[in-house]
Amino acid sequence: MSILALVLFIPLAAFFLILFLPRESKASFSVALLAAIATFIVSAGLIGATFKNGAQFSNTIVWNWIDSPSMHIRFHLGVDGINIWLLLLTTLLLPIAVWFADTVIPERRKTFFALLLLFEFGLIGVFSALDLFVFYVFWEVALVPMYLLVGTFGGPRRGPVAVKFFVYTFLGSVLMLASILYLHSQTGTFDYVDTMAALTSGRVTLSSFQQLWLFLGFFAAFAIKVPIIPLHTWLPATYVEAPAPATFLLAAVMSKMGTYGLLRYTVPLFPYGAHECAHWIAVLAIIGIIYGALLALIQPNIKRLIAYSSVSHLGFIVLGIFTFTQLGADGAVYQMIAHGISTGALFLLAGYLEQRRGSMEISDFGGIATPAPAFASVFMIALLASIGLPTLCNFIGEYLVLQGAAIAKFNWAVWAAIGVILSAAYMLWMYQRTFLGKPTSYTAAFPDLTIRDWAPVLPLIACMIWLGCYTQSFMPPITSANARVLDQNRASEQYQVRFAVPPSTGEAAQNGHGVKRGPQRAADSFSCLGARIRALCATEIAEAQTHAR
Amino acid sequence: MNLWLILLFPLIGFVLNGLFGKRLGKAAVTFFAIGSVTLSFFYVLYVLSRLWPLNTAYSEHSFTWIQSGFLQVGFDLLVDRLSAVMLLIVTGVGLVIHIYAVGYMAEEDGYYRFFSFFNLFLFFMLILVLSSNLLLLFVGWEGVGLCSYLLVGYYFGENWATNAANKAFIVNRIGDFGFMLGMLLTVVVFKTLDFGKIAAAVGTMPVEPTVGVITAIALLLFVGATGKSAQFPLYVWLPDAMAGPTPVSALIHAATMVTAGVYMVARTSFLYSHAPLAMNVVAIIGLFTAIFAASIGITQNDIKKVFAYSTVSQLGYMFLGLGVGAYSAGIFHVMTHAFFKALLFLGAGSVIHGLSGEQDLRHMGGLRKAMPITCWTLLFACLAISGIPPFAGFFSKDAILSAAYAHAPWMFWIGAITAGMTAFYVFRAWFLAFFGTYRGHHHAHESPLLMTLPLVVLAALSAGGGFINIPGFLSQAYPSLAEHENRTPMIISVIFGVAGVALAWLLYIARPVLADAWQHAAGPLYTLVENKYYVDEIYGALIVKPLEGISSLVLWRGVDEGLIDTAFVSGLARGARGWGGLLRQLQSGRIRNYATWVLAGSLLVIFVLGVVGGGR
Amino acid sequence: MDTVLFIIFAIVAIVAGFNVVLQRHPISSALSLVGVMGSLAVLYLLLGAEFMAMAQMIVYGGAVMVLFIFVIMLLNAGAEKPSSKAWFAQIAGLPLLLAFIATLGFLIYSALPGLRAVEFGSWTMGTAEEIGKLLFTQYLLPFEVISVLILIAILGAVVLALKEID
Amino acid sequence: MTFFIVTLIKIVIVFAVFMTTLAYLQWIERKVLAHIQSRTGPLRVGPHGLMQPLADVFKLLTKEDVFPPFVNRFFYLLAPFIAVCLALITISIVPFGPEIEVAGVRTYMQIGDVHVGILLVLAITAVSVYGVALAGWSSNNKYSLLGGLRSSAQMISYELPLSLAIVSPLLLANQLSFRAISDSQAGYYLGFIPRWNIFQAPFPQIFAFIIFLIAAFAETNRIPFDLPEAENELVAGFHTEYSSMKFACFFMAEYANIVNITCVATLLFLGAWHPLFPAPYSNWVAPLVFLLAALSCFAQAAQPRRKNDQYTFPLFGVVFLVLTAIFVVAALEIVPVLSTILLSIFWFLAKVGLLIFAFIWVRGTLPRFRYDQLMHFAWTFLFPVSLLNLLITGLLVALFPERI
Amino acid sequence: MHFSPVPLSWYLTLSAILFVLGVAGFIYRKSVITVFLSIELMLNGVNLTFIAFSYQLHRIDGHIYSLFVMVVAAAEAAVGLAIILTVFKNRGTLQIDEVDTLKL
Incomplete structure (x- = not known):
């Protein structure tokens, strides 16, 4: 039993354990928390090997899962520099979420904790899967509990919103599944490492056409999950309606599923498709950065505002990935973690606000800093992290992303940097209207953070500062892993058809006939069909004869 | 050498005061705050004495921050x-102002908060000053911006304060946008952020006659400088930033932070030297800001606002100096400005403190008897800023103007006029505050020793600071462009200064009626200037409101909810339902129709297979 | 001889096939269909598919069609009445059919010229043994699946037919 | 060409014998039934009533061909045609003996061998339902329709155990051709137990045989399963409306089916023409039987009670004596071909005859089932048992792949 | 004995004719049962094609397929006829156009 297996299955085991507990049992919280903390502690053991060599997959699990002649699916998981921190982020945030849920979820807690753990299981799987099929399975495993969390515990409009969330996400993942299956039909394997090897060694080549569509298939799933403009409309609705701990996890880790997928799968597997689309995606990402920021500027609801700010920040990550530069990719990964921490913290604190006030409308707040200075200070720090203040986590990611973008295409950096200005504007305005000013009659006795509330906040703050100040304790594995990914991207690109002609015109060009008229062409095609059948017959007969002999 | 110790002391002060200040009590807070700055100051002195005469730069690698x-x-x-x-300015003036603040803030609620932020500010300012690469400089740059935000919004219960704080931060962010892009472009071009390496790389490149990459970098960085150093068009935050407590205005918005832009341009002078176009832009922006802000300063009635516009104006001077190539003169002016502007603010603060918060000049008057120390120390500052020899301002301003004259005489003339205006409004404020009859309601009293002592120290520096030969000290890095033995500009500028003082005396002491008369005569022009040329309003109407409107109506309600969500997403669902309804007609329940459809479909499949070519 | 047999039984099959379609009474159609099946069984024999020929008779002729006849008798189904509800089928059916037969004809005669000539007895692999071997090795899974299918069909039929009406 | 001529000759012989047998089978049945019921049976026409079948045929031929009104003429006529045609086909693939060589021509004692002979039989059995069903339907008579439905349901139901019972010996034989199956039953265990399927290792097919027999009763609409035509209770079922030759056709078909099914039973279970015990001794069974028959004929003739037969019985005795003589010659194998032919035919016919006798015997002794009992019996007893039998056989065949 | 060979395309033509007849029956017949019969006719046509191609390819896979077709046809007939019975019991008609309630 490797460490990774433990990390993966502790939450699952705890999930089942909780399912068997009696309904409103107090133990469900303790079990969930213990399991989550244990997962975190165990997952810390993954770091060592990754630090030694971030480019290689370590702590791998390879189990045969489905072993039929036509489909060989291995339960292949592994950790490298890209996913190690995402895994740790997940395992770190889960105890926090559990603790947080204990504070803010009044009833049916057992279900809630169970779903949280199932969600963790799915996330860890998604982040560590090295088999496309397994990846897909975990992808859906992570989706379902979140759907249930939103649909069961959400706000007043939870029903339609949960359905929207589910259908939207599922639509994309189905396209991804189609791509996975097609890729399997080409390479004959679901295994990521094998597929990668096949593509980089040129054993399997994909035409530009295939690559483009495969890429778009994967991209659809990831783009919806991230989300990239204009596929983002599920996000604000879901974030607003979801219960606070779910929003916390949605924003902090679930959105990373998409960006992680983009970096892990689309970039190295389909270099042509990725390069071909990079420009458009970057433009979309930049539109997302500015658009999200502009929308955040005028939101009257705190959660909605943070949600739109998330859209903006995630645009940075996507932009970083599609610069195809070391700096951009590193920044993207770093930003994933940083965004997880900072936005997570914001949603966490927003959750406390909601719990105390019963509302998320900015107009219902004001002057909280006077009765609750600690709350205001902590919120300030999270907010500063979110707007990318140096020495706090987001800055490093944003800067590297922008730097990568600048190297790739300076215009991108120019436009994306506008988001940095706007982020300060919306966040500070929100802060001003929520925390500053004279307290109203409602907020005059606003309770400050209690010890119980501090517990989840402190690690997040510590992480923000640590990530922001001592980058090198996180960066080396990321850099080496990204270097590998980009190498693979280049290596497989060299075997890919760069500018292939669409098949039909290619054939016509070969024939030298040009375009034929409809009926003639149909007749030709039928004769082709005939010839094909004839050829088939001939080979079959020959086979049969040799067989008979 | 452990340079990081310089940074550490204020940081410790910040952490201790920030985390435990509430429980520590005032004395301990004061001790930590002052103590940390004092330690820092003395450590700076120690370091400098060890490194003296600093013929070569000394750099120290602490740890690798980002490696990608x-x-x-x-x-x-x-x-x-x-x-x-x-370093000396920051820690020295900083120490003085810290001491002053102990007295000034004694009655405030958030005493610990104030000092922790103050220490934090020093920490970031020292990073800014000490950094040997652009990114680290940017860290300090943003950090001081944050502290500025926090301190401007010190009275966070008041909307004017929080608005001003937000404005400060956001406008600075716009400048940082330029800084950031400049930094990005630097990396794109030079693959490094280290000043030394960039300088080496630039040294091998030719001077750019037109717009080139270096010019672009220089201009982008200058955008950052305009934000931080309150140059046109991003100066708007600085006057509003007077919402913070007066020591803040003195330290951050007069002596140190706002000069960060100047420092940065001086630091990256190797870029500007290779981009004459950028230098011209710097000079022109600086010049324009100087006269523009000075003109506003003439009409302001809030004593801090007057000094704020004068700061903007003086910063313009510094940029003029940088722009015409007199980096050392610019830095020289930074120093002298730190002395006399800090003094001006501290004096103003003393007045305000003495009048229990009154800031309007129209409600002052005749205070020289009530607060003599403040009055006479302020006179030193006024003389210094007016460029009256032999006060500090004279030397630095003369250096700048001489360089401007050498560069382009029209710049000198405008600068000289500005100098006259400066002398006029500074003395206008001084006369209005300390002469004539008292027009206020509060009982005026002199400030305590803790506040007056710094005034005296600064007054001494304002008087004698000009004799510190900064251009000479810096000549190694920034050699004088030309030995300008020409005395004419000096004399002209002094004449202008004296004329300004005389005019102020005429209008506000000798013939006060004349002031009102002139004011009426100017009419709409006066209104325009008094309302700061409506720049804030123009920004509001041109940028802020449209942005909010577009975001709210067009983007949110229109694009996001209307177009994407309703039309696209829900529209997709509705479209699917509509098409389903349409196709539902096919399911008539008539099995024979189904069969016919199947037949048609199979025909289609055969044809498609035939035309496209089926599998294998 | 082959030709003669083929022609005879092909004609029988076609005539019976037309009969299936043209007869007004279901039982006539059904019996004509049995005729088609019988002649097809003979043709299968000519093609060397002796097992299939017998299976055709046992399964189709002996089970499926008997079931049909049984049901027709049970329901005492009379001759059908004209109806014009499915107008689309009435209108589009004929052209589509013509197009379809034309396509098939075209495919058979222009696209598949290289077909063998059928000689009775020249290839006799279609024995029960061969089919059994293939069925229980290569086609085992489909075989099992189809067995389950039949089971389900049995259950379905029983459930449907046993259902108490109203 | 010789193939055609030889086949033609064989067809003529078989057809002649078969048709005669069918005609006389009814006589035999009536006689046997009569004796079971202590009657004398037909006696009037010809010696000992021997001409009775002929008289029946004449009677039926000369009767008025009645067409009931509103019948569907085509199907009304088609039904008996189908019935009789299908019934007559099966005999053409039944082997009566081994390969023989007469006048330099080697041929089988069989009209034609089919690889899938047993399947052909099943196919014909399956299709013969149509005759019954169509007859019932086309008569335009509710009773006939119900009779037709009844009998077709019965035939379909019993076809299942019948087929399953057949499968087990097929498993042992591993062949579908009748000839091959017959050949596989040659030989003896321990020198005296015949390798008939009914005795064959590893699992003697006695159960299969019994099931087959029971199903055969039902398939041929015989008592105790003669619901389709139960004259006295159900108005004669599907052929109520049939008269004259059309009726005769159904009758003929029924007897032909009896013969066919007994032939199949013999071929599948009773070792076809292979004698009960090894050759030198078994050769003498036939003369012995005929001698006994002759002697019993003479003895009967001597009885004063048998006045009517005082001339016929001695005649029969003489015929039997002649037969005895012929078979003695055959047993001595003076002419090997002749002895092969005669002995195989004797053994084959003997087994078939015994089975037919059993059919008649059963008819004379058992009452008729009720319809629900009949179906119940088929589906809940016969079918599972046959399935079980098949399973066990299959298992044992799989366990002992080397045939014992 | 000499057997004169028959081109396989004749068989295919026959199967095509049968298939099209089946389709025609499906489309133009109005009785549910006849429609069912037409389906069987189509299946028979297809089976003939399978077996013909089996001959062409000298492989017996085609036989297997047609066996499956047969089995499926049997199953289909069982269920289909049961449905017809039920429909008849419920609605008292066998006219296919009358049975049109199974729609949205």
Whole structure:
């Protein structure tokens, strides 16, 4: 039993354990928390090997899962520099979420904790899967509990919103599944490492056409999950309606599923498709950065505002990935973690606000800093992290992303940097209207953070500062892993058809006939069909004869 | 050498005061705050004495901060003559103002908060000054911006304060946008952020006659400088930033932070030297800001606002100096400005303190008897800023104007006029506050020793600071462009200064009626200037409101909810339902129709297979 | 001889096939269909598919069609009445059919010229043994699946037919 | 060409014998039934009533061909045609003996061998339902329709155990051709137990045989399963409306089916023409039987009670004596071909005859089932048992792949 | 004995004719049962094609397929006829156009 297996299955085991507990049992919280903390502690053991060599997959699990002649699916998981921190982020945030849920979820807690753990299981799987099929399975495993969390515990409009969330996400993942299956039909394997090897060694080549569509298939799933403009409309609705701990996890880790997928799968597997689309995606990402920021500027609801700010920040990550530069990719990964921490913290604190006030409308707040200075200070720090203040986590990611973008295409950096200005504007305005000013009659006795509330906040703050100040304790594995990914991207690109002609015109060009008229062409095609059948017959007969002999 | 210790002391002060200040009590807070700055100051002195005479830059690598691909950014600290000057200003003036603040803030609620932020500010300012690469400089740059935000919004219960704080931060962010892009472009071009390496690389490149990459970098960085150093068009935050407590205005918005832009341009002078176009832009922007702000300063009635516009104006001077190539003159002016502007603010603060918060000049008058120390120390500052020899301002301003004259005489003339205006409004404020009859309601009293002592120290520096030969000290890095033995500009500028003082005396002491008369005569022009040329309103109408409107109506309600969500997403669902309804007609329940459809479909499949070519 | 047999039984099959379609009474159609099946069984024999020929008779002729006849008798189904509800089928059916037969004809005669000539007895692999071997090795899974299918069909039929109406 | 001529000759012989047998089978049945019921049976026409079948045929031929009104003429006529045609086909693939060589021509004692002979039989059995069903339907008579439905349901139901019972010996034989199956039953265990399927290792097919027999009763609409035509209770079922030759056709078909099914039973279970014990001794069974028959004929003739037969019985005795003589010659194998032919035919016919006798015997002794009992019996007893039998056989065949 | 060979395309033509007849029956017949019969006719046509191609390819896979077709046809007939019975019991008609309630 490797460490990774433990990390993966502790939450699952705890999930089942909780399912068997009696309904409103107090133990469900303790079990969930213990399991989550244990997962975190165990997952810390993954770091060592990754630090030694971030480019290689370590702590791998390879189990045969489905072993039929036509489909060989291995339960292949592994950790490298890209996913190690995402895994740790997940395992770190889960105890926090559990603790947080204990504070803010009044009833049916057992279900809630169970779903949280199932969600963790799915996330860890998604982040560590090295088999496309397994990846897909975990992808859906992570989706379902979140759907249930939103649909069961959400706000007043939870029903339609949960359905929207589910259908939207599922639509994309189905396209991804189609791509996975097609890729399997080409390479004959679901295994990521094998597929990668096949593509980089040129054993399997994909035409530009295939690559483009495969890429778009994967991209659809990831783009919806991230989300990239204009596929983002599920996000604000879901974030607003979801219960606070779910929003916390949605924003902090679930959105990373998409960006992680983009970096892990689309970039190295389909270099042509990725390069071909990079420009458009970057433009979309930049539109997302500015658009999200502009929308955040005028939101009257705190959660909605943070949600739109998330859209903006995630645009940075996507932009970083599609610069195809070391700096951009590193920044993207770093930003994933940083965004997880900072936005997570914001949603966490927003959750406390909601719990105390019963509302998320900015107009219902004001002057909280006077009765609750600690709350205001902590919120300030999270907010500063979110707007990318140096020495706090987001800055490093944003800067590297922008730097990568600048190297790739300076215009991108120019436009994306506008988001940095706007982020300060919306966040500070929100802060001003929520925390500053004279307290109203409602907020005059606003309770400050209690010890119980501090517990989840402190690690997040510590992480923000640590990530922001001592980058090198996180960066080396990321850099080496990204270097590998980009190498693979280049290596497989060299075997890919760069500018292939669409098949039909290619054939016509070969024939030298040009375009034929409809009926003639149909007749030709039928004769082709005939010839094909004839050829088939001939080979079959020959086979049969040799067989008979 | 452990340069990081310089940074550490204020940081410790910040952490201790920030985390435990509430429980520690005032004395301990004061001790930590002052103590940390004092330690820092003395450590700076120690370091400088050890490194003296600083013929070569001394740099120290603490740890690698970011390492990604070819880009390596270290936490590297650098001491050379430029940063030595700045270090002394920051820690020295900082110490003085800290001491002053102890007295000034004694009655405030958030005493610990104030000092922790103050220490934090020093920490970031020192990073800014000590950094040996652009990114680290940017850290300090943003950090001081944050502290500015926090301190401007010190009275966070008041909307004017929080608005001003937000404005400060956001406008600075716009400048940072330029800084950031400049930094990005630097890396794109030079693959490094280290000043030394960039300088070496630039040294091998030719001077750019037109717009080139260096010019672009220089201009982008200058955008950052305009934000931080309140140059046109991003100066708007600085007057509003007077919402903070007066020591803040003195330290951050007069002596140190706002000069960060100047420092940065001086620091990256190797870029500007290779981009004459950028230098011209710097000079023109500086010049324009100087006269523009000075003109506003004439009409302001809030004593801090007057000094704020004068700061903007003086910063313009500094940029003029930088723009015409007199970097050392610019830095020289930074120093002298730190002395006399800090003094001006502290004096104003003393007045305000004495009048229990009154800031309007129209409600002052005749205070020289009530608060003599403040009055006479302020006179030193006024003389210094007016460029009256032999006060500090005279030397630095003369250096700048001489350089401007050498560069382009029209710049000198405008600068000289500005100098006259400066002398006029400064003395206008001084006369209005300390002469004539008292027009206020509060009982005026002199400030305590803790506040007056710094005034005296600064007054001494304002008087004698001009004799510190900064240009000479810096000549190694920034050699004088030309030995300008020409005395004419000096004399002209002094004449202008004296004329300004005389005019102020005429209008506000000798013939006060005349002031009102002139005011009426100017009419709409006066209104325009008094309302700061409506720049804030123009920004509001041109940028802020449209942005909000577009975001709210067009983007949110229109694009996001209307177009994407309703039309696209829900529309997709509705479209699916509609098409389903349409196709539902096919399911008539008539099995024979189904069969016919199947037949048609199979025909289609055969044809498609035939035309496209089926499998295998 | 082959030709003669083929022609005879092909004609029988076609005539019976037409009969299936043209007869007004279901039982006539059904019996014509049995005729088609019988002649097809003979043709299968000519093609060397002796097992299939017998299976055709046992399964189709002996089970499926008997079931049909049984049901027709049970329901005492009379001759059908004209109806014009499915107008689309009435209108589009004929052209589509013509197009379809034309396509098939075209495919058979222009696209598949290289077909063998059928000689009775020249290839006799279609024995029960061969089919059994293939069925229980290569086609085992489909075989099992189809068995389950039949089971389900049995259950379905029983459930449907046993259902108490109203 | 010789193939055609030889086949033609064989067809003529078989057809002649078969048709005669069918005609006389009814006589035999009536006689046997009569004796079971202590009657004398037909006696009037010809010696000992021997001409009775002929008289029946004449009677039926000369009767008025009645067409009931509103019948569907085509199907009304088609039904008996189908019935009789299908019934007559099966005999053409039944082997009566081994390969023989007469006048330099080697041929089988069989009209034609089919690889899938047993399947052909099943196919014909399956299709013969149509005759019954169509007859019932086309008569335009509710009773006939119900009778037709009844009998077709019965035939379909019993076809299942019948087929399953057949499968087990097929498993042992591993062949579908009748000839091959017959050949596989040659030989003896321990020198005296015949390798008939009914005795064959590893699992003697006695159960299969019994099931087959029971199903055969039902398939041929015989008592105790003669619901389709139960004259006295159900108005004669599907052929109520049939008269004259059309009726005769159904009758003929029924007897032909009896013969066919007994032939199949013999071929599948009773070792076809292979004698009960090894050759030199078994050769003498036939003369012995005929001698006994002759002697019993003479003895009967001597009885004063048998006045009517005082001339016929001695005649029969003489015929039997002649037969005895012929078979003695055959047993001595003076002419090997002749002895092969005669002995195989004797053994084959003997087994078939015994089975037919059993059919008649059963008819004379058992009452008729009720319809629900009949179906119940088929589906809940016969079918599972046959399935079980098949399973066990299959298992044992799989366990002992080397045939014992 | 000499057997004169028959081109396989004749068989295919026959199967095509049968298939099209089946389709025609499906489309133009109005009785549910006849429609069912037409389906069987189509299946028979297809089976003939399978077996013909089996001959062409000298492989017996085609036989297997047609066996499956047969089995499926049997199953289909069982269920289909049961449905017809039920429909008849419920609605008292066998006219296919009358049975049109199974729609949205």
